[in-house]
Amino acid sequence: MTEDVTEHSVSEEVTDVSRDSPLNGPGVPPDPAWFEQAADEAPYARHVLTTPLHLDVADESRTNSWTAWAGYTVADVYTSIEQEYDALRTRAGLSDISPLTKVRLSGEDVVPYLDRLLTRPVGNLEPNQSTRAVLCDGNGCVIAEGVLFRLGDEEFRLVLRSSHLDWLRQSALGFDIQLEDVSGTIAGLSLAGPMADSVLRLAGMEKPAALAKHQGVWVELGGMPVYLSRTGMMGGLEYELWCDPADASIVWRRLLGVGQKVGLRPVGSAVRNIARLENGVALEGVDYLSAFTAVDPSDALSPYDLCLGGCVDLDRSVFNGQAALRKTAESGSRNALVGFELDLADAGVGGPICNGDKQVGRITSLAWSPTLQCTIALGLVRASALGASDGFTIKTQTGENIPAKLTKRPFLRFS
Amino acid sequence: MSDDALQYDAIVIGAGHNGLVAAGYLAKAGKNVVVLDSAEAVGGAAQTAEISPDYQVSTAAHLVSGFPRQIEKDLKLSKHGLAWATNDMATVALDRDGKHIMLSSSRKSDIATLTAHAAQDADAWKAFEGRVGKYVKLLKPLLDKRLPDVSAEAATKAAAMLALRLEKMGPADLRAFLQLVPSSVASLLDRSFEGDLIKGALSLEATLGAHAGPHTPGTAFSYVYKKTQEAIGQGMGYPVGGTGALTEALASAAEGLGARIRLESPVIEIIIEEGRIKGVRLADGTVFEAPIVLSSVDPKTTCLDLVGARHFETPAVTHVSRIKMKGATAKINLALEGLPTFANFSDREYGGRLLIAPDMGTVERSFTAAKRGELTLDPVMELVIPSYHDPRLAPMGHHVMSIIVPNVPFDVDGGWDTQKDPFVKRVIDTISDYAPDLSDKIIAGEVLTPPELEDRFGWGNRGWHQGNMSFDQLLSFRPAPGMAHYEAGVSGLYLCGVGTHPGGGLTGLPGKLSAEAALAAEKVS
Numbered sequence A: 001m002t003e004d005v006t007e008h009s010v011s012e013e014v015t016d017v018s019r020d021s022p023l024n025g026p027g028v029p030p031d032p033a034w035f036e037q038a039a040d041e042a043p044y045a046r047h048v049l050t051t052p053l054h055l056d057v058a059d060e061s062r063t064n065s066w067t068a069w070a071g072y073t074v075a076d077v078y079t080s081i082e083q084e085y086d087a088l089r090t091r092a093g094l095s096d097i098s099p100l101t102k103v104r105l106s107g108e109d110v111v112p113y114l115d116r117l118l119t120r121p122v123g124n125l126e127p128n129q130s131t132r133a134v135l136c137d138g139n140g141c142v143i144a145e146g147v148l149f150r151l152g153d154e155e156f157r158l159v160l161r162s163s164h165l166d167w168l169r170q171s172a173l174g175f176d177i178q179l180e181d182v183s184g185t186i187a188g189l190s191l192a193g194p195m196a197d198s199v200l201r202l203a204g205m206e207k208p209a210a211l212a213k214h215q216g217v218w219v220e221l222g223g224m225p226v227y228l229s230r231t232g233m234m235g236g237l238e239y240e241l242w243c244d245p246a247d248a249s250i251v252w253r254r255l256l257g258v259g260q261k262v263g264l265r266p267v268g269s270a271v272r273n274i275a276r277l278e279n280g281v282a283l284e285g286v287d288y289l290s291a292f293t294a295v296d297p298s299d300a301l302s303p304y305d306l307c308l309g310g311c312v313d314l315d316r317s318v319f320n321g322q323a324a325l326r327k328t329a330e331s332g333s334r335n336a337l338v339g340f341e342l343d344l345a346d347a348g349v350g351g352p353i354c355n356g357d358k359q360v361g362r363i364t365s366l367a368w369s370p371t372l373q374c375t376i377a378l379g380l381v382r383a384s385a386l387g388a389s390d391g392f393t394i395k396t397q398t399g400e401n402i403p404a405k406l407t408k409r410p411f412l413r414f415s
Numbered sequence B: 001m002s003d004d005a006l007q008y009d010a011i012v013i014g015a016g017h018n019g020l021v022a023a024g025y026l027a028k029a030g031k032n033v034v035v036l037d038s039a040e041a042v043g044g045a046a047q048t049a050e051i052s053p054d055y056q057v058s059t060a061a062h063l064v065s066g067f068p069r070q071i072e073k074d075l076k077l078s079k080h081g082l083a084w085a086t087n088d089m090a091t092v093a094l095d096r097d098g099k100h101i102m103l104s105s106s107r108k109s110d111i112a113t114l115t116a117h118a119a120q121d122a123d124a125w126k127a128f129e130g131r132v133g134k135y136v137k138l139l140k141p142l143l144d145k146r147l148p149d150v151s152a153e154a155a156t157k158a159a160a161m162l163a164l165r166l167e168k169m170g171p172a173d174l175r176a177f178l179q180l181v182p183s184s185v186a187s188l189l190d191r192s193f194e195g196d197l198i199k200g201a202l203s204l205e206a207t208l209g210a211h212a213g214p215h216t217p218g219t220a221f222s223y224v225y226k227k228t229q230e231a232i233g234q235g236m237g238y239p240v241g242g243t244g245a246l247t248e249a250l251a252s253a254a255e256g257l258g259a260r261i262r263l264e265s266p267v268i269e270i271i272i273e274e275g276r277i278k279g280v281r282l283a284d285g286t287v288f289e290a291p292i293v294l295s296s297v298d299p300k301t302t303c304l305d306l307v308g309a310r311h312f313e314t315p316a317v318t319h320v321s322r323i324k325m326k327g328a329t330a331k332i333n334l335a336l337e338g339l340p341t342f343a344n345f346s347d348r349e350y351g352g353r354l355l356i357a358p359d360m361g362t363v364e365r366s367f368t369a370a371k372r373g374e375l376t377l378d379p380v381m382e383l384v385i386p387s388y389h390d391p392r393l394a395p396m397g398h399h400v401m402s403i404i405v406p407n408v409p410f411d412v413d414g415g416w417d418t419q420k421d422p423f424v425k426r427v428i429d430t431i432s433d434y435a436p437d438l439s440d441k442i443i444a445g446e447v448l449t450p451p452e453l454e455d456r457f458g459w460g461n462r463g464w465h466q467g468n469m470s471f472d473q474l475l476s477f478r479p480a481p482g483m484a485h486y487e488a489g490v491s492g493l494y495l496c497g498v499g500t501h502p503g504g505g506l507t508g509l510p511g512k513l514s515a516e517a518a519l520a521a522e523k524v525s
């Protein structure tokens, strides 16, 4: 790891030099008008969307390596996976998470509405607390997972990886609630890593460490109101910052500027993916299909299949999926999404997981974990195979069978 | 049982014919049942009342054609006063020149009257009846039993059975049937007949009570469906004492079996506790408790207003909220001091169901006008002289006439206050084209515009059947996908009105099948 550190400091110089890149030149702010929608442009005309942080993110990119997230262009790798990973796990990493769908839910009936919408009641959630939210369809299959913030007695914000507004709207019939898609009016930043607290302190915040897990608070950062929450999917110390898109760029720059001292780096999607996998988090659209996307009904999975049974509270008033889930709970789930550690990285996503000679599942996500020094994977296997005495193997692309060790999630534990 | 008992085995909401049938079957199975209705009298849309003193008529629904003998027997309705004044009415397509066409009486006389009109249509009628008869045979087994839910595995079985029966029909009939399902009745009739009058009359039959015209897709199937319902019944007719006598007999039978009927008791809430039915609350706050509630109020109102959307999972709410209910009709009832004179009418014709629909264009125009909120210049209608077979409805020698005018807008241009009189005049003038002395014989009349029907029976602008009887809302899709088994998705709640399978008209089958579903579910648990 010492090597990494030297490499890190070397590249920091590079970053410094490139700060004067011609894109925004010294003292010349980027012109946001480049990315603004023209007045006569139809709302659906754009297939490539940019986040409020796009210019700042572009400014940090040294690799020109981009990826798409819910139609938005986001950085895949800024500098190198090794550098970003190292920053994230040993210092701090900053990412743009603005493409998340954010829905503001408010009104008199918002609690009963959410109780009916989610697999777990929300009444006990205190203001400025958040919780994991699972949405099921009428067949008890998972539509999406997200994070639900309670912002006030009658105000919540649901954050999802993809938009399910149609379902949210349909579910609102008969409830006195207001439902607004506020995705475009809230920018999101993720700040994670052991030095995250220091970064916040350097940015002028007092006592960020007082914030408990899942908690949120309104803070001021450089005069800008920011909702800071101790949430995230990568494990360890992590924060998410939610602010007005007009302020986002300033917040981003301020954090990066002060964070340099402690080794803060922008972190792209590639490393975020490794990190969430280390944390054992399954993603909709990656590890499983949303119930609405599954063309073959057997591809739609219940929360039990995804090992989210802990998020289901069956014995209460009606909620979406309840009737079907009762049956599933009784009969047992067909599948299980479980974690594996393997010695070799030669296997690919979609690769078969075997038990003896029999294929019992397939790999849904896989990455090399630099910390664990092994390949970690999530795989969907038949529940019946879990009890088998034979170990699991994974077939590599060359047809070789390599042993795969069933491992409890999360793979990486933080003290 | 005391009169103010508030605890029952089952509560039935609505004392229309379906609610009463359901109550009868539940009581017969030994259940302690109460029927609650907001109205002052039992019967729902099947009631008999006075037009003026001594002149009685079926106020809204006037003909019974799909009421099965089985229900009559099971509930011993004849013991409770049910007698049929007639159940063998002919359908008569009125012709201005007196060359009426009489149908559905006997094949021989049907063909005779058709031959007088157009010889080729006489042959066509044979073929048409034969073909429709085959489809009726195909569908009939589905109409008088509980259907599996579309989502259930049993549906696959049922579909396979239907497919098998379709297969057995042979390729030509199969093709014709598949072609028929999405067709308009106009295209079906144009393919079959030459004469305008027969096409006009049959297209009116197919669309009566629906928000549809002859050219509306799916109306060919509506025709076949109606014929199937008739095949389950005992012929077209009405009871002595009008359709109200049917519901009176049902009420008496239910009470005889121990059910209690409580009128002027509007239910405002179906109470759910911990996902189960607890009972119902009346407008005055009284609570009746029972583990089972059967509602003959339309499925949309039952689920979304009486129960509340929050007690259902989203898909059920979405489906129910999308139930299409549309169509408005007016009813005119006349007291007459004698029989109006229709040219060339025999006894059988006077006692028949008379249709004024000279051609399909006239029927379509009335629908088009209704869509625009206008009244058509040439109204089409179905009329009956109930006193013809049931003389006690009017003083000696006098008569009553019951007229249904379909395709009347609920909100008419100019408002009903100003449009009502011209509308009535147009209807009377139109009938007078066939019976010129009608106006002279009118002693009194009662006009029920759609808003007035809404006030009295709750049937204003929402069609007759708590949900359009279109292919997408029939069979396993009635009242909505996932609800075809009468269970509404809340444990203990059943739907028993005409909004459920097999749907519209005075058939009593929704009531019977729903009661059976409730009883069967109880046995399982």
Ligand SMILES: Cc1cc2nc3c(=O)[nH]c(=O)nc-3n(C[C@H](O)[C@H](O)[C@H](O)COP(=O)(O)OP(=O)(O)OC[C@H]3O[C@@H](n4cnc5c(N)ncnc54)[C@H](O)[C@@H]3O)c2cc1C
Binding pocket: B013, B014, B015, B016, B017, B018, B019, B036, B037, B038, B039, B042, B043, B044, B045, B046, B060, B061, B062, B063, B064, B065, B265, B266, B267, B268, B296, B297, B329, B330, B331, B404, B453, B457, B458, B459, B463, B464, B465, B496, B497, B498, B499, B504, B505, B506, B507
């Ligand atoms: C003008 C007109 C003419 C028709 N002509 C014919 C015809 O000739 N032949 C034919 O077969 N069909 C005809 N129909 C259709 C037929 O009348 C209906 O299909 C049938 O009456 C439906 O019966 P039901 O018992 O399901 O509902 P309904 O008869 O409507 O009974 C429902 C009952 O529920 C009660 N109710 C409603 N809400 C509440 C509440 N909240 N609490 C308590 N009680 C409540 C109502 O008062 C009513 O008594 C006609 C319909 C209309 C409107």
